[in-house]
Amino acid sequence: MAKVELLIHLAVTVTCLTISCHSLSVQPEQIHLSYGDDATKMAVTWSTPDPTNDSFVEYGINGFSQVVMGRMIKFVDGGTGAVVRYIHKAVMTALKPGAKYVYHCGSPQYGWSEVFYFTNRLEDANWSPRIALFGDMGNINAQSLPRLQKDAEMGMYDAILHVGDFAYDMDSDNGSIGDQFMKQVQPIASILPYMTCPGNHEERYNFSHYKNRFMMPGDEDGHSMFYSFDLGPVHFISVSTEFYFYVQYGILQLFRQYEWLKSDLAAANKNRDKRPWIITFGHRPMYCSNNDHDDCTRYESLVRVGIPFIEIGGLEKIFYENGVDVMFWAHEHSYERLYPVFNRKVYNGSITDPYLNPKAPVHIITGSAGCQENHDGFIPDPRPWSAFRSDDYGYTRMTVINATHLYLEQVSDDKGGQIIDKMMLVKERHGSYS
Ligand SMILES: [Fe+2]
The missing domain is CATH 3.60.21.10 (Metallo-dependent phosphatases)
Structure with a gap:
């Protein structure tokens, strides 16, 4: 974890030297969940008008004890305006079945979303979705x-x-x-x-x-x-x-x-x-x-x-x-x-x-x-x-x-x-x- 944080810090520092972080529109928005490939995973997708260069989700049962790094996609609309937006996709892993999680998404330097909660699905077939x-x-x-x-x-x-x-x-x-x-x-x-x-x-x-x-x-x-x-x-x-x-x-x-x-x-x-x-x-x-x-x-x-x-x-x-x-x-x-x-x-x-x-x-x-x-x-x-x-x-x-x-x-x-x-x-x- 310490290694990941160091890498984030370095990446953000380099980015902020070349552009002004404060003039960017980088607050995470349009945040939504979807099921991952199995019951230990949950995907988070969000959008920012400007690039952030890093995409993280912090989550956990008691506070943000886990972190995953996602990826950022530069999505260019096919219309005449060719508007660019940045879509961030990350998958939370090692989730416990049936546990209630807290999460936020974004970046330690560019800003986090508000906090959300979800209950992870059970792996078991014996429950009633x-x-x-x-x-x-x-x-x-x-x-x-x-x-x-x-x-x-x-x-x-x-x-x-x-x-x-x-x-x-x-x-x-x-x-x-x-x-x-x-x-x-x-x-x-x-x-x-x-x-x-x-x-x-x-x-x-x-x-x-x-x-x-x-x-x-x-x-x-x-x-x-x-x-x-x-x-x-x-x-x-x-x-x-x-x-x-x-x-x-x-x-x-x-x-x-x-x-x-x-x-x-x-x-x-x-x-x-x-x-x-x-x-x-x-x-x-x-x-x-x-x-x-x-x-x-x-x-x-x-x-x-x-x-x-x-x-x-x-x-x-x-x-x-x-x-x-x-x-x-x-x-x-x-x-x-x-x-x-x-x-x-x-x-x-x-x-x-x-x-x-x-x-x-x-x-x-x-x-x-x-x-x-x-x-x-x-x-x-x-x-x-x-x-x-x-x-x-x-x-x-x-x-x-x-x-x-x-x-x-x-x-x-x-x-x-x-x-x-x-x-x-x-x-x-x-x-x-x-
Ligand atoms: Fe239709």
Whole structure:
């Protein structure tokens, strides 16, 4: 440690001899957490308008007894202004399961952030993670944000899943809209892991804002658009549905994701005794009963069946064959719960309870946290697989109670936080449906 501090001191001294530290805008901002590669790690990402040359996180259970050095990325926005901002990424290591940590980030010479606290996840599969899920939340009209913030500060969640479409858009106004958004979510994202997947609103400059502003598991050295992580009894998989639509950035990415999915799902299935649930999240749904002519309204959606005519790379079959339990989607600015479905056919568990040992995955669309594009409407007559739908602003709460029971509820912001939908999914056996 003493050696590290000496090196920091030397680096800072040299820097301050050449530039005036006091004239720089180097206060850490937009601070957010995300899960690391395993339960002993937690990533911290933050931003500074000017460079600091060093990026540190000090943390510990009782005071700042541990320190890690991160890296600073010079991120140049692809717009006409070519605005430069500095993104700092560090991974806290040697975390104890279930322990409450204090941390701050920044630099001993350039300044530290305020202090934040988080509780590290348990490694154990025998606990009940509580998660808030939503998509499509912007700077303007972020209807769910105040309630989500209050929930988070009251300790109601272990993690947040933002299922694509941030800020509207992060690249707008040379990236200042992205800066504002990351500041808006900091009260939540600095105390809970803020887990993400890319949406269509992140498309500009080959998803550069998404890739630079977030750091997801397995992404310490790269810009991955898909990843997985374990949390209690769940194996979560985050996918990019955008590969199907923005092929100008390389169709190979779609196939690379598909090959990765095969191996990740195979490994997850071997581990189902320990982590029985497999839950996926991606931005654009395979099914929906909205009236906006999006991909999910089509008979053969791209995400569901893959590349037209050759039908390669579709997600429905591989998720069905590998026994995915629940798929979360967003993109539609509404909420929709589906009956268990495969290939457009309903496979309910029983006549009295569709969600008791269902014979196909359950889809949930939760894209109504609020943005400047407001709501998406529905077709008048729901499809046979549509169990419940609402265009109220809101978000989803999930508790994975144990190996057999998973509880979901939908919060309506339009109705003052009322629960407008509930589901208890019971699976006494997990695995392939085919
Ligand atoms: Fe979208």
